[in-house]
Amino acid sequence: xxxxxxxxxxxxxxxxxxxxxxxxxxxxxxxxxxxxxxxxxxxxxxxxxxxxxxxxxxxxxxxxxxxxxxxxxxxxxxxxxxxxxxxxxxxxxxxxxxxxxxxxxxxxxxxxxxxxxxxxxxxxxxxxxxxxxxxxxxxxxxxxxxxxxxxxxxxxxxxxxxxxxxxxxxxxxxxxxxxxxxxxxxxxxxxxxxxxxxxxxxxxxxxxxxxxxxxxxxxxxxxxxxxxxxxxxxxxxxxxxxxxxxxxxxxxxxxxxxxxxxxxxxxxxxxxxxxxxxxxxxxxxxxxxxxxxxxxxxxxxxxxxxxxxxxxxxxxxxxxxxxxxxxxxxxxxxxxxxxxxxxxxxxxxxxxxxxxxxxxxxxxxxxxxxxxxxxxxxxxxxxxxxxxxxxxxxxxxxxxxxxxxx
Amino acid sequence: xxxxxxxxxxxxxxxxxxxxxxxxxxxxxxxxxxxxxxxxxxxxxxxxxxxxxxxxxxxxxxxxxxxxxxxxxxxxxxxxxxxxxxxxxxxxxxxxxxxxxxxxxxxxxxxxxxxxxxxxxxxxxxxxxxxxxxxxxxxxxxxxxxxxxxxxxxxxxxxxxxxxxxxxxxxxxxxxxxxxxxxxxxxxxxxxxxxxxxxxxxxxxxxx
Numbered sequence: 001x002x003x004x005x006x007x008x009x010x011x012x013x014x015x016x017x018x019x020x021x022x023x024x025x026x027x028x029x030x031x032x033x034x035x036x037x038x039x040x041x042x043x044x045x046x047x048x049x050x051x052x053x054x055x056x057x058x059x060x061x062x063x064x065x066x067x068x069x070x071x072x073x074x075x076x077x078x079x080x081x082x083x084x085x086x087x088x089x090x091x092x093x094x095x096x097x098x099x100x101x102x103x104x105x106x107x108x109x110x111x112x113x114x115x116x117x118x119x120x121x122x123x124x125x126x127x128x129x130x131x132x133x134x135x136x137x138x139x140x141x142x143x144x145x146x147x148x149x150x151x152x153x154x155x156x157x158x159x160x161x162x163x164x165x166x167x168x169x170x171x172x173x174x175x176x177x178x179x180x181x182x183x184x185x186x187x188x189x190x191x192x193x194x195x196x197x198x199x200x201x202x203x204x205x206x207x208x209x210x211x212x213x214x215x216x217x218x219x220x221x222x223x224x225x226x227x228x229x230x231x232x233x234x235x236x237x238x239x240x241x242x243x244x245x246x247x248x249x250x251x252x253x254x255x256x257x258x259x260x261x262x263x264x265x266x267x268x269x270x271x272x273x274x275x276x277x278x279x280x281x282x283x284x285x286x287x288x289x290x291x292x293x294x295x296x297x298x299x300x301x302x303x304x305x306x307x308x309x310x311x312x313x314x315x316x317x318x319x320x321x322x323x324x325x326x327x328x329x330x331x332x333x334x335x336x337x338x339x340x341x342x343x344x345x346x347x348x349x350x351x352x353x354x355x356x357x358x359x360x361x362x363x364x365x366x367x368x369x370x371x372x373x374x375x376x377x378x379x380x381x382x383x384x385x386x387x388x389x390x391x392x393x394x395x396x397x398x399x400x401x402x403x404x405x406x
Numbered sequence: 407x408x409x410x411x412x413x414x415x416x417x418x419x420x421x422x423x424x425x426x427x428x429x430x431x432x433x434x435x436x437x438x439x440x441x442x443x444x445x446x447x448x449x450x451x452x453x454x455x456x457x458x459x460x461x462x463x464x465x466x467x468x469x470x471x472x473x474x475x476x477x478x479x480x481x482x483x484x485x486x487x488x489x490x491x492x493x494x495x496x497x498x499x500x501x502x503x504x505x506x507x508x509x510x511x512x513x514x515x516x517x518x519x520x521x522x523x524x525x526x527x528x529x530x531x532x533x534x535x536x537x538x539x540x541x542x543x544x545x546x547x548x549x550x551x552x553x554x555x556x557x558x559x560x561x562x563x564x565x566x567x568x569x570x571x572x573x574x575x576x577x578x579x580x581x582x583x584x585x586x587x588x589x590x591x592x593x594x595x596x597x598x599x600x601x602x603x604x605x606x607x608x609x610x611x612x613x614x
Contacts, residue, residue, distance in 0.1 A: 068453065068454055075458055102463060115463065146463050183560075187561045196486065203559070233559075244483065247468065247475070251557075291556040313552055
């Protein structure tokens, strides 16, 4: 389906729904927000040497429509983004489309349904340097659909059954062969409020990750590279409000992961994550957290990584109109030779033993609220990829922007 | 597959269409403040403020309170999930949600918040009517995005791509969701293997 068809569908949704909605007296349930940024990017190719820098103009127009009914809430959001690159010879423009949909419906005080859909269409052009394809055309479609049914079977106990389906599709066949996937998740949770401030629960999760099989015809034999996996989690979860200014949550359990490729050994490992939100003062809010688990491998041809992540953010109001935010994220991924499909191990020289990757991300922003509907912002973002398994790079981006609620 | 997905999107829109007429007929006006707890109010607020897209579906009360707290929206004594919402609580969080706290003359006096809303013509007799005055936040702080990308729960993990997802997350963060931008060595080998073998061009003959 062509991009213009997608655009047509979304614009139709946007145009039709507000017309019906305006029948409601006195309430405006549609909103438009515009964001315009000028950005300097010091490494647009995300490479380790011979970096290219470029100025960018980023224009985003966001449409939101909410229907807040007696038993139902429906929210729709569509955001096209246009980017112009001053110094990107292969293609100076990108156009992305984001679409979000949520439906929360209360069948009765004890039964609720929640549906959420997240859609992304992104354009990333082919990049050819010195006659070599460095990055292929990576236009892609991503969609995540999640539905959850919650049943409160006792005043303090609820049961949740949930499912999720993700798909990622690249336009370019070569990229699609390696990265297209379908993800299916099924979850069952039972949560119990021990106290008004404390909820505990038990959880089961099943996850099936299906990649496109990469088929190699080597003449006398056909090789099939399979990275598909199935994962099961059994564990507990706790949410607690220590006081009105301090909230925490934790999740832990055991994970069993099995692979379609019988040469990759199945694994059982613990998983754990937790987060704390602390309001230090009315002007200062802090969030921090950490996690550790077996995780999907971001890098072809690995089928798994062991990932640890540590993050934190602080938001501070310097004055009533000026807010400063700082966020940091550190991720460490461990990749094992044994998690590479046998077909690859036999054909290519692959890294022996265990390899690791460290990702450092830092971002800060200062926002000045000019009036109720206008904000001016200044931002800096930094990424450093320190890795044994792919190209390393560092990247800084500085931007100045204007955001307006229309 | 793309065609199927397109059909799905259209189906979802069509499924929603029966809801649209009822939007004009049955706004959320019937709920009386006496029957609403703070946890219910928190869940309603994240919807009307447009914060739902940063939260898992369905968000827990804990998720909702967390994101409201970091956006400086809370009753005078903080969020207490089981407590019934009072008129003063409602007035306070509505004023905070419409970002007008700095206009309250005496913030320590609960009546001051109520008077302010009455003064600008926002009724707070019911939660539903009061919430109609609340627009989506222009600049939300959404630390949940950091948390969801780090989550070990496959139902809560959120895939965050680069440029398309760079919206106002409070602080922009480009997560490296996959090697979308960089090919790996084995990939490069594969790509080279797959490139059709084209004979080299004959070099142009030049006078020298």
